Amino acid sequence: MKVLVTGAAGFIGMHLSQQLLARGDEVVGIDNLNDYYDVRLKHARLARLQALPGFRFQQMDLADGARLLLLFAQERFDAVVNLAAQAGVRYSLTNPGAYVSSNLAGFVNILEGCRHYPVKHLVYASSSSVYGANSKLPFSESDAIDHPVSLYAASKKSNELMAHSYSHLFGIPTTGLRFFTVYGPWGRPDMAAWLFTDRMLRGETIQVFNHGQLRRDFTYIDDIVEGVVRLLDHPAAPDPAFDRMAPNPDTSFAPYRVFNIGNHQPVPLLTFIETLEQVLGVTANKEMLPMQAGDVEATYADTDRLRALTGFAPATPLATGLQRFADWYRDYHQL
Template sequence: MRILVTGAAGFIGSKLSERLLARGDQVLGYDNLNDYYDPRLKDARLARLNPLDGFSFVRASLEDRAAMDAAFSDFKPERVVNLAAQAGVRYSLENPHAYVDSNIVGFMNILEACRHNGVGHLVYASSSSVYGNNRKLPFAVEDSVDHPVSMYAATKKANELMAHTYSHLFGLPTTGLRFFTVYGPWGRPDMALFLFTRRILAGEPIDVFNHGHHTRDFTYIDDIVEGVIRTLDRVPGPDPDYDPLAPSPATSSAPYRVYNIGNNRPVELLRYIEVLEDCLGRKAEKNLLPLQPGDVPDTYADVVALQRDTGYSPSTPIETGVARFVAWYREFYRA
């Protein structure tokens, strides 16, 4: 198939593109290579994709409507995976306009381009952050997500609502994936594992929020990509069991689905740090700090729906995943 992947120079997008190309799909990567974090890492990911048969690339932003329309018109994608977004919870407190530009205006452009170019399925990144102040664990797709605690989370919730509107009005099949704390080789430098590794190797203290007691459903990159591909290949239709008198947020009378995609095994942050210390062979000096604004104490993915519909089965324990990350980090940075 011809598949357009936005955010193709990003962490998940680059790995997904690699897997799609390996199975014989044609991939158009779309990314603006912005400097939210070191663009050299994005360039290095892209350098691994450029020589592969079937890969082409457009450098542009989601909010650039003309560039988006041209990419769709020229490439004629059959399916689209939208992974490009302004990421990060804490940064959304400092620069909320960036999230509206990329995650709202940009997603609107994606929806319109899919609608007018006959795309057969749009899969897009949502986030576990949509659960916000919800304290019922594990988080299930049937739960209410009406209390976000960051602008980032609010834009991801908005994406789900916008996608449903297009599924309902225009019959565009859409699937939203609520990612839970993705980690692994080629990961994002603004995330905890990357930050901790760099500081521990430099002999610097690490900032541990909520005194290390919050839990995260850390999910290894290969498990995430497997779930994305399984979802991409399963085009949703109207849910025959949808009840308008007792509506589920996860399905619809339209061709629309929302899934959690996580490891289904939450780990306390202090344990995660212990595993990292073992892999690095040195101890961390910890600055124990309170919970940050916009953060939530715990995440835990109920993935029953994704398992039922696609056979998704995450299998990488953190001991394996963190060790693979550390090996990659040492090689990439010669640390």
């Protein structure tokens, strides 16, 4: 296939592009290379991709609708994987405009491209954050997601609603992927694995929110990519059993679906830190802090739907994934 991967210089985007290229797909990657975090890391990821046959790159912002539509017209993609977004829960508290521009306006432009130049499948990144204030665990795709606790979460729920409208109106097969706390080599500097590793190796204090009483369904990057690729190969179709009198949020009369991709094993934050201490051989100095605005106490993915359709569900143990991350981190920073 010829696949458009947006956010190709990002953490998941780089790994996904590598996997698609390895199996023989042609990948056109776009990214605006913004400075939300160190642009040098994005360029280093991009350099890896540009060394591979079958990959082409254009620096582009999803908010530039005219240019994006021209790209769709020129390339005639078979499929699109939209990973480009303004990420981060806490950043949304101080820079809401970035989320409106990228996650809302940018996503409309992706949908318009798929409408005017039809693709076999649009797969897009949603987030576990859409479950918001829900306390019933594990989180199931059939759960209501009506109470987001951050603008980032609200933007991701909005993406799912927008995708459904285009699936219904224009027959575009769309699949939303609710990722759960992704970590691994080439990860983002604003996420726990990188933040903690950086400060621990410098002998600095790490900030532990909610006094360590958080649980996260940490999911290793290779498992995320495997889930994305398998779902990409199963275009969404209307659910013949959909009941309009008792509608289920995770299916539809339209070619629309959503899936959790998570490790199905929530880990206490203090256990995460202890495991990181073991793989780094360093003891963390911890500053216990209260809950941050926009955070949730626990995430936990129900992955039954993913397993039923694809035969796959993430299962990389935390110790294995963190060891791989720590080895990469030391190599990348020449420590």
